[in-house]
Amino acid sequence: MNNLTNYHSHCDFCDGHAPMELFVREAVKEGFSSYGISSHAPFPVQNGCNMQKEKMTAYLEEFRRLKRLYSSEIDLYIGLEIDFLDDSFNPSIDYFQSLPLDYRIGSVHYIVASDGTPVDTDGxxxxxxxxxxxYFDGDVKEVVHxxxxxxFRMIELGGFDFLGHLDKIGLNASLYCPGLDRESWYKKWVTDYLEEVASRNLLVEVNTKAWETRGRFYPNHxxxxxxxxxGIRVVVNSDAHYPEKINAxxxxxxxxxxxAGYTNVWQFCKGNWVDVPIED
Structure with a gap:
């Protein structure tokens, strides 16, 4: 095992920009010890990012083909990044729990406006x-709330293996209102959330997608x-949408x-989460 792992990546079954196999080939070429595909799960609102539900069978079949083909070269896993919308749609619902996945990522992209419209905070x-x-009359603070x-509700309901890009709202919110993510009320939201995450012993992703372009991790370093x-356990992922970005x-x-004092990160090994020392 080594620290070359990634369990958050999006191929062309959702909004990724290459077939699943090209991501696997890149991981093999770069010497990854394990790799996971995690397309955006089907979502009840039509959009250009999430996988269509009717493609799920093909998604799982293609992964099984690649796992057989590359089994001697890399440890492969299949997952989904599942959105929280409300109590009726989130990682814990029966549909997502019934799928034969190795892991599930719980992520918040959407919030619901006062008129009931799901609003994407990403992009x-x-x-x-x-x-x-x-949708919010310029009240970005309400968007953050x-x-x-x-x-908070997503972690109450559960159903996922690790949290995806915690604190991601901080980037767009601070671009809308410079300095917002350094204000005390914002920091309190993050701190309170992290304390709740710790109390539930949840695994948290350190998402590196925006490092090269924005100098920012999710959560912020x-x-x-x-x-x-x-004592929050972490797994480092790149949220890659291109094969060449799997290690970014x-x-x-x-x-x-x-x-910051961490000595270990977490990764999959033979189907189990294990902690691995951070390499020098």
Whole structure:
């Protein structure tokens, strides 16, 4: 085993930009010890990111084919990144629990506006600004509140193996209102959430997707020391949508975790989560 692992990646079954096999080939070429595919799960609102439900069988079959083909070269796993919307749609519902997956990622992308419209908080800063102005009359603080209320409810309901890109709202919110994510009320949301995560002994993803473009991890590295103090276990993932990005930001994340006091990260080994020392 080594620290070359990734369990958050999106192939062309959802909004990824290459077939599943090209991600696996890249992982083999780079010497990964294990790798996981985690397309965006089917979602009740039509969009350009989530996999269509009717493709699920083909998704699972393609993974099984690749696992047989590359079994001597890499340890492969299949998962889904599952959105929280409300109590009727989240990682814990029967449909997602019944699927033959190795793991499930619990993520919040959407919040529900006062008129019942699911609003995506992810995506480009321009789209985020338009949504905040259209559905929340420019009240970005209310958007953040709803994001974290959904996040708390998601961990109450459970049904996932690790949390995806915790604190991701901080990027778009701070681009909408510079400095917002450094304000005390925002930090309190994150701190309270991390304390609840720790109390439930949940595994948290350190997501490196935005490191190269924004110099930011999810959660922000400012919280790594607190996370370590709270005993929160972490897994480092790149949230790759291109094969060449499967290792982006990993070294920087591992260094930042080590500086914050972490000595181990978590990964899959023969179907089980194990802790592995951070390599020098």
């Amino acid at each position: 480009s800063p321009e789209r985020f600004r338009n949504y905040v102005d259209t 709803r994001f974290y209320r959904s996040s 400012d919280y790594f020391e607190l996370m370590n103090d709270l 930001g990993r070294i920087e994340a591992l260094c930042a975790l080590a500086q």
